[in-house]
Each structure stands twice: as C-alpha cells, then as structure tokens.
Amino acid sequence: MERREKVGEEIEVVGARYYSKDFEWENLRHEVENSPSLRHHCQPHIVISSSSSSSGEDAEAWKSFHNRHSRGRFFKERRYLLKEFPELLDAHGWYTILEVGCGNGSSVLPILRAKDTIVVYACDCSMVALERAKEAVDAAEISQKLRFHPFYCDFSIDGFPSWIFCNACREKFHVEAQNNLSDVVANEEANAMRIAGTRDVQCCIGGVDFVTLIFTLSSVPFRSMPFVIANCYSVLKPGSLLLFRDYGLYDMTMLRFLPTQRVGNREYKRADGTRSYFFSLDTVRDLFLNAGFIELELEYCCINLLNHHNGKNMRRVWVHGKFQRPI
Ligand SMILES: C[S@@+](CC[C@H](N)C(=O)[O-])C[C@H]1O[C@@H](n2cnc3c(N)ncnc32)[C@H](O)[C@@H]1O
Structure with missing residues (x-):
C-alpha cells in the first residue's frame, strides 16, 4: 500500500512509484480565475519602478535568509528526487551533475547516496548555505570523498565558471559531434x-x-531566467539532460500571498526580500525551448496534502520537467 509523508515542501510516496495527480489542474485554474477573492492573482501586473530590484539585491536577500536559518536544516532532504528523475540512476560509469542553487544540500544528498560513481558540483550565492551543504554531506555516512564540489556563484549575474566547460572544449565537442554524426560508436567511446x-x-x-x-x-x-537557462544549456554536454522541478501556477502558497507582495505577473516577494515565481507549463516551455532545449517531459504535479494543525486540505502544484540539450 502506498503511504505519503510530508518531506519539507513536498511529499514523498513511500513504497510506491512516483505519484503526481490527486486533482486536475484545469479544475483548480477554473476555480481560482472565477473567485472574486483570488482575482488579483490573475490580473495583469502594472509595473511600479519601486517594486523592481537589482539581481544583486535578490542574492543578498537569499544570503540573509541562509544566515538566519544557518542552525536548522530549513530544507529537508528530497528523498523523492530519484523516483521523479530515475535517469539519475540509469547512467553508466562515472558521471557529473551540476546542482544549481543547492542551498544546504537537500537535493545533493539523495543524489550522492544513490551511486558511488556520481560526482556532484553544486553552487549557491550563499557561503553559509554551501558550508551547511558540505557539513551535511560530511555527516552522511556515504562514500562521498572527492565526489562533492561546492562552489560560490551568483548565477543570475556571472554565469558559471569556465572550469566547468571552457570555450575551447565546447568548440571541440561541437566539431567532434559534427564529424561523428554517423558514427555513434565513436561518439560513445569519446563520451566514455x-x-x-x-x-x-x-x-x-x-x-x-x-x-x-x-x-x-x-x-x-x-527577467533573469533566460540568462540562467542559457548558462545551464552552455555547461551541459550535448545530448545531456536538465531536470527541473519548481512551483506551479495556483499552488496554495501562491494564493496565500497578499496583493501588496505581488511584484510581477505570477511573481511575489516575501517579507524577507526573497522571491517566488509560479510557473505555468507554457511559460516553462517557452523559456527552455527558446534557449535551444528539447522538451522530453513537462507536466503539473497536483497533490492534496492534509494540514494536521487545522484539518484543511492543501492543494499543492509543482511543475515537473525534463529537457535535453540536442546532440
Ligand atoms: C529554494 S532554494 C532551493 C535549494 C535546493 N535546490 C533544493 O533542492 O532544496 C533556492 C536556492 O537558490 C539560491 N539562489 C537564489 N538566487 C541565487 C543566485 N542568483 N545565485 C546563486 N544562488 C542563488 C538560494 O540561496 C537558495 O539556496
């Protein structure tokens, strides 16, 4: 029998396949868009200059967030991740992952535990978060020596460092792929x-x-998302995958924001200055396809969770996506 456990922001279905549909997203959309008390979330946002901020300010807000939460493990280990993205386990031999915005390591830990042949590079704009992630990995009883490489990066301004994929090697990969288009074996050997x-x-x-x-x-x-996605694309080997999970449009947490916290269409700012955007499938598709990715999977994950404090049902919506850099 399946059992559901709350894991930080999400639930995990224990002892069952990954599960993603308790209700239809279209029914939720209809309800929200026709509710007078929720209509302000759907109306076009008028840009007021004071509501926008520089990317530097946004990263500062995240740094302060991690400073405030540096003692507790605010983000819990995302144990469902491998059920959702089984290809992380399917790859053969040694392989590498870049976890972008790793926080204190909630996603890094289950990935490192999964296989001894996975090497994880993980970046964040908060040194405190990177330190916590390193401590969490060190404390976990897994063979992780030399398999975890945290590094500082503000990816909304700087892009990723060239030691991940330098221009010369990118170009070489490109030329090799063109020369070997008909020679799949040679490509696989080179990759291995x-x-x-x-x-x-x-x-x-x-x-x-x-x-x-x-x-x-x-x-x-x-406004920074196309830049971030283009940089993710540029560090992936041709044919490799970007695995995406994030907040979906009309998630319960979106509907709790006050009208005054709205800073853009589907974009909100918490009292501590950190932001949250809520994605529709169309927006995600546009962002990734415009960057050159191929869409492999894209869907809403709609889950009912029971709030044990007040007995109320919480309708959570997340977006799940897999995108491939073309060969
Ligand atoms: C909601 S957390 C997600 C953490 C992690 N990926 C997970 O699975 O729990 C978002 C993370 O992105 C980081 N972040 C936000 N803006 C960033 C930026 N411009 N550059 C680098 N990291 C950033 C934050 O510090 C935070 O740790």
Missing part, C-alpha cells in the same frame, strides 16, 4: 573517455551530464 576523466586536457571538467534546477529558478527575477 571524458566521463572516466581520461581527457588529455586539464582546462575544465568537460561539461556536465546533468543539470538539476530544483526550486531554484523561481527564486530569481523573471
């Missing part, structure tokens, strides 16, 4: 050599096999 770390150049790690964007894209201003 790169993954095994037998590359003869030491300029960079040769790109990554997966990028994970787990509740991170929603935390940057909407």
Whole structure:
C-alpha cells in the first residue's frame, strides 16, 4: 500500500512509484480565475519602478535568509528526487551533475547516496548555505570523498565558471559531434573517455551530464531566467539532460500571498526580500525551448496534502520537467 509523508515542501510516496495527480489542474485554474477573492492573482501586473530590484539585491536577500536559518536544516532532504528523475540512476560509469542553487544540500544528498560513481558540483550565492551543504554531506555516512564540489556563484549575474566547460572544449565537442554524426560508436567511446576523466586536457571538467534546477529558478527575477537557462544549456554536454522541478501556477502558497507582495505577473516577494515565481507549463516551455532545449517531459504535479494543525486540505502544484540539450 502506498503511504505519503510530508518531506519539507513536498511529499514523498513511500513504497510506491512516483505519484503526481490527486486533482486536475484545469479544475483548480477554473476555480481560482472565477473567485472574486483570488482575482488579483490573475490580473495583469502594472509595473511600479519601486517594486523592481537589482539581481544583486535578490542574492543578498537569499544570503540573509541562509544566515538566519544557518542552525536548522530549513530544507529537508528530497528523498523523492530519484523516483521523479530515475535517469539519475540509469547512467553508466562515472558521471557529473551540476546542482544549481543547492542551498544546504537537500537535493545533493539523495543524489550522492544513490551511486558511488556520481560526482556532484553544486553552487549557491550563499557561503553559509554551501558550508551547511558540505557539513551535511560530511555527516552522511556515504562514500562521498572527492565526489562533492561546492562552489560560490551568483548565477543570475556571472554565469558559471569556465572550469566547468571552457570555450575551447565546447568548440571541440561541437566539431567532434559534427564529424561523428554517423558514427555513434565513436561518439560513445569519446563520451566514455571524458566521463572516466581520461581527457588529455586539464582546462575544465568537460561539461556536465546533468543539470538539476530544483526550486531554484523561481527564486530569481523573471527577467533573469533566460540568462540562467542559457548558462545551464552552455555547461551541459550535448545530448545531456536538465531536470527541473519548481512551483506551479495556483499552488496554495501562491494564493496565500497578499496583493501588496505581488511584484510581477505570477511573481511575489516575501517579507524577507526573497522571491517566488509560479510557473505555468507554457511559460516553462517557452523559456527552455527558446534557449535551444528539447522538451522530453513537462507536466503539473497536483497533490492534496492534509494540514494536521487545522484539518484543511492543501492543494499543492509543482511543475515537473525534463529537457535535453540536442546532440
Ligand atoms: C529554494 S532554494 C532551493 C535549494 C535546493 N535546490 C533544493 O533542492 O532544496 C533556492 C536556492 O537558490 C539560491 N539562489 C537564489 N538566487 C541565487 C543566485 N542568483 N545565485 C546563486 N544562488 C542563488 C538560494 O540561496 C537558495 O539556496
């Protein structure tokens, strides 16, 4: 029998396949858009200059957030992640993952536990969060020596460092792929050599096999999202996957924001200055396809959760997506 457990922001179905549909998103949409008390979430947002902020300010808000929560583990380990993204387990040999906006390691931990041959690079704009993530990985009883590489990066301004995938290697990959288009075996051999770390150049790690964007894209201003996604695309090896999970349009947490907290269409600012965006499937599709990705999976995950304090049902909506960088 399946059992549901609340895990931080989300639920995990224990002992069953990953589960994503308690209710129809279209029914929720109809209800919200026809409710007078919720209509303000759907109306076009008029931009007021004082409501916008610089990307630097947004990263500062996240740094303060992590400073305030540095003692407790605010984000819980996302144990459902591997059920949702089984391809993280299916890959063979050594492979690399870039977890973008890793916080204190909620997504990093289950990935590192899953296999001894996964190497995780993880960035955040908060040194405190990176330190907490490192402590969590060190404390976990897993063979993680040299498999976890946290690094500081404000990805909404700087992009990713060139040691992940330098221009020369990107170009080389591109030329090789063109030369070997009809020679799949040669491509696979070249890929296996790169993954095994037998590359003869030491300029960079040769790109990554997966990028994970787990509740991170929603935390940057909407206007910065195309830049962030383009950078994710640029560090992926051709043919590799970007795994996406984030807040969905009309999620219960969106409907709790006050009209005064709205800073854009579907975009809100909490009292502490951190942001949250709520994605429709169309918006996610536009963002990723415009960056050059191929859509493999994209759906709403609609789950009923019981609030044990007040006995009320909470309708949670998340967006689940898998996108591929073309070969
Ligand atoms: C909601 S948390 C998600 C954490 C993690 N991915 C997980 O699965 O729990 C969003 C994270 O993105 C980080 N972040 C927000 N804006 C950033 C930026 N511009 N550069 C780097 N990290 C950023 C925050 O510090 C925070 O740790």
